[in-house]
Amino acid sequence: MLLNEKYEKLKKYIEELGSAVIAFSGGVDSTFLLKICYDVLKDKAIAVTATSSTYPEREFREAIKLAKEIGIRHKIIRSEELEIEGFAKNHVNRCYYCKSELFSKLIKVAEEEGMKYVLDGTNADDTGDFRPGRRAAKELGVKSPLLECGFTKDDIRKMSKELGLPTWNKPAYACLSSRFPYGEEITSDKLSMVEKAEDYLLKLGFVGFRVRHHGDIARIELRQDQINMMMDENMRKDVIKKFKGVGFKYVSLDLEGYRTGSMNEAVAEMINNV
Incomplete structure (x- = not known):
C-alpha cells in the first residue's frame, strides 16, 4: 500500500x-x-x-x-x-x-x-x-x-x-525505566541519575543515545557516527566529571553503540518464556 x-x-x-x-x-x-x-x-x-x-x-x-x-x-x-x-x-x-x-x-x-x-x-x-x-x-x-x-x-x-x-x-525515545537491567530495582534516585546524565549528553550535542544504569557503572550507548566525539580528551573528561557528579563511580562507552532493546539481549530466554 x-x-x-x-x-x-x-x-x-x-x-x-x-x-x-x-x-x-x-x-x-x-x-x-x-x-x-x-x-x-x-x-x-x-x-x-x-x-x-x-x-x-x-x-x-x-x-x-x-x-x-x-x-x-x-x-x-x-x-x-x-x-x-x-x-x-x-x-x-x-x-x-x-x-x-x-x-x-x-x-x-x-x-x-x-x-x-x-x-x-x-x-x-x-x-x-x-x-x-x-x-x-x-x-x-x-x-x-x-x-x-x-x-x-x-x-x-x-x-x-x-x-x-x-x-x-526526533530520535526514538523510551521511558527512563528502560535504562536498567531486568532485576535491578528502580528508584527515584537512580532515575534522576540517568536523567541528569542524559540531559548533559544532549547539552553536549549528542543525539540518539542511551545511558544504561548498571549499579555504580554508567554504560553509554552512542550512535556509531558520534562515538568519535567521545574520544576527544576534553569531552571525555567533562563527561566523566559530570557522570561521577550525579552519582556514578565508573563511566563506560559501549563499543557496539546505541541499539533499541539492548537490555533484552541478556535475558532473551526469560523473555521467550513470558
Whole structure:
C-alpha cells in the first residue's frame, strides 16, 4: 500500500471512531497520531500526558509545547509507576504493570469526557520487539490506529515531515525505566541519575543515545557516527566529571553503540518464556 493510501485509510479509521483520548508523550509516533486526530475529530479529540519520575522533564515540556502548537485540548495526569506494585522490582513484565495503570487512567478520563476510545501510538515496527505493554493495551481495549493502518516508523517520519511536524526527525525515545537491567530495582534516585546524565549528553550535542544504569557503572550507548566525539580528551573528561557528579563511580562507552532493546539481549530466554 502506498503511503498516501495509508494516510487516507488512517484518516477514515479515525473519523469512524468518532471521538478519542490520545496517549501523548511528545514522541514521533504519538505526535503524528495526535495531529491526525485533531485534524479529523477537532474538539472530539483530547491529548492526555501522564507525568512520572520515569518521564524526563524535558520531554514533558516539549509535549506541552507540541500540543499547544497543534491546537488540541491537552490534559495532564499523574501516573507514578514506582507506586505500582511490582514495577520497581523491574521484572521483564515491568511495562505490563505500567501500561495497565496508564491505560486504566486514560479510560477513566475518556469516560469523564464522554470520549468513546483510548488510542496509543504503537506502529507496525513495534511488533518486532518485546513489548509486554501491548498485552495491557489489548486487555483494556486500547486501539492502535498506526498499527492497524500499517504505518511503519519510516512512514510516520515521512508523513510528519510533509505535515510540517517538528518531530519528524526526533530520535526514538523510551521511558527512563528502560535504562536498567531486568532485576535491578528502580528508584527515584537512580532515575534522576540517568536523567541528569542524559540531559548533559544532549547539552553536549549528542543525539540518539542511551545511558544504561548498571549499579555504580554508567554504560553509554552512542550512535556509531558520534562515538568519535567521545574520544576527544576534553569531552571525555567533562563527561566523566559530570557522570561521577550525579552519582556514578565508573563511566563506560559501549563499543557496539546505541541499539533499541539492548537490555533484552541478556535475558532473551526469560523473555521467550513470558
